[in-house]
Amino acid sequence: MTTDSNTETNTPSPNPESHHPEHNPLAIAFRYVRKFLNQTLRIEGNAHPQDTIESIKADIDFQGYNVWILIFSILIASIGLNVNSGAVVIGAMLISPLMGPILGMGLSMGINDWATMKRSLRNFAIMFSVSIITSTIYFSLTPLVDAQSELLARTRPTLLDVFVAFIGGLAGILAANRRIKTNVVPGVAIATALMPPLCTAGYGLATGQWSFFMGAFYLFLINSIFISLATFVIVRFLNFPVKEFVDQVRAKRARRYIVAVILIIVVPSGYTFYNVVTESYFNRRVESFIAENVLYDGAELVKKEVLHEEGKETQINLVFFGEPIPAKIIDSWRSKLGAYNLEGSVLKVVQPQSMDQMNSEEVTKLVDVFSKSQLEIQDKDRTIAELKLALEGERRQHLPLQQIHKELQVMYPRLYSVSMARMVEFTEGATDTLMMAELKWNAPDTNGLDAECKTIGRWLEARLQVDTISVQRKLVMLKPMEVEVKGLKN
Template sequence: MKAALIFRKVVHYFNLEAELDDYERIHESIVKDSIFKGTNLWILVFAIVVASVGLNMNSTAVIIGAMLISPLMGPINGMGYSIATYNFALFQKAFKNFSFAVVASLLASTTYFALSPVSTAHSELLARTSPTIYDVLIALFGGLAGIVAISSRQKGNVIPGVAIATALMPPLCTAGYGLATAQLHFFLGAIYLFTINTVFIALASVAISQILKFPISTIVDTAQKRRVNRWISVVIAIVLLPSIYFGYGLVQQERFTENANRYIANVSMVEGNYLLRSSIDASQQAIRLVYGGVNLTDKQKEQIIQKADNFGLNSSSITIKQGLVLNGNNGNNAEAYALRQELVTLSTALKKKQEQIDSLSKVGYLGKTLLREVASLYPQITGCAYAETFQFQKSAASPGKIPVVIFTAIGKGLSNPDKGRIESWVKARLNNDSAKVLFE
């Protein structure tokens, strides 16, 4: 009973019908937003220009502004709602207005980019040319949020957020850039992203409209319903399958880049050769390495390539080039010889520094050794700390380095004679009469 009560409370919290607006008002709102004339048409024109300028100047803030003022969500929601309610007259009207908006946007953006003196493809443009399954999820859940907000009496500020998340206007303008610069891959990638957003926002509208049981205003037979559902399934499959393929490719590229970076860090120094430059081409699964130093032998190159297998990389994807070669000797090629000597000096210094780091890490464990040895004679000693520090004295020009040992004892502790014997033992054990022994 308690579990059933909790379940009912959870269902109540997620119930949409309690805040559902009047069906007539929802219908009027969707129909009004589906029409492109007057105000909506002018807003569309302004949004196209703003988005095109933002993409051209690589300005994220301007692009967000264009997404906020774009009215393209209206006819898309209209198409989804009309499919769910089998209102084919409204679907034709929404589809006609949507097609007009798309054509107008493409013409305006193509004209802008054809006239603009700046034709560089910045990151904001490139981001709209490679859609994946993740864009499907964004469009679907963004569309769900949008239609739920439209259906609710509490509209809130959801619609502007959905407009930003689903990003309808920028892909259209990017497609216009592809047409203006005759780059077909830009056009196709951007149009595909726009199609993903359109289809799955409309699909979200269909789903929520049916879940909320929006009234059907026309008589529809079972065969017609099956035909509509079949077309919906076909369109979803056509749009979804390529995005899954591209999403898989994106994951593989990210994994390749991660493994390649770890591999490059591992082969940055090879027997007197230093990695001068490296590049990763994740799309082609290729790595290019350029070394400087002495001439790499074929055996060294083979060893570098074989290491790729340890990082899950295909060894055939590794290309090794020799950059700066330092083979000068006997005064010939003096500059190259000097550089080579400098590299040798640097390598020696790095090796010494590593040895110092290793020795410092070992020093901290000396306390463990002392504790193990002294505890066999004095079981009441349960802890030992060891460190090396500098001792400064007024009479000395430079400080002296001394070891400091701190023993921790339990119970009654240690007697003064025992402390004296332990202190003498520590100094002999460390071969240092300056060692300081403390007890706590």
């Protein structure tokens, strides 16, 4: 069988449009996502450079009202730090005008406006001086001189503070760039904690603790510089109008100064952050070691502290109060330090035998432990008393009916049987429990039974220790043979 070579086949030809990017589902989805992200995250088209520049410049100067508002806010923040009240400190940061010169420095770097930079630096110095003097005067006069946790938290800046300041600065300049102003700028002042370091620095000067002053001043410097740096980045990113340097050598020198200042600030904070992380990890190992191994019946751990000193072994000091702990027990604790990577540490156990040998913190801890144990004992005593009452009530619920019947039959031979029960009565919204007694008599008539029933009722009230008993009587006529058999059984 032959076929014609010229016959056309039915094989479909490839469609060149099927692989075109416009018809590819992945390409369409990618374009849609890119368009959505561009519309959602784009900020360039919403920038208002001239309005932002004028707004920031208007807040730079510290004169008149701004100075007094700063003084009052510093006093409020100092009181909050002094009494360890975070809410008061936050309130002070909300009303403080600290952000103006800091945003001004970043703006001036971004647009090469060195006249604004000089003005910002001058007002920054005024702001810093007024704040330090105010807080120093307050802490010199206040009778409360103990360093609370709110103060101590501002003495060890780390790399995390750098991140917070930079990110907060980004939020601050973006908020300042909007036509409609929001509460973002005060929020940045709270998040970056500009005011508490100034108050803590004043506390260090007032009390002569230079480590407090240097740590707090360094934290304030970190916050200020990196808020300014964030402002500089956003200003350049949004293409604010820049004043060109006539002298390019001067421009390069200014950039080198900026980089040098950033490195000088970041490197020490990074080192501090590394030390804080290392110390936190070490303290967690110490806590695990104490929780899993340090225990002795009869002695209570009232204090634990870890002492890190440069160039010396780390000390783990444990203070116990109670019975003396044998040396072999303490040696067994020391032998387990290596299992927690604490082999380079020294474990010291202190056991004061009297209150006079303990400091105030240890005594307070001991009092807390004693108070807790006393409360637990009181709870147990209360539970025991409640159980006793419940047991006594249960005993009262059990009626010794057989014994009562025997006792009554000795006094009243005609009494055939005694039936008793408790009845719950509901009257006028309240419930009451009544005792019921039914007396069956082997008698031909009721002659004299009323008086005997009343006497038996009073006797049962005394016998069972109840307030009232309702007594009912019933006659039972028995045959002589039944009476005789009943008498034999009794």
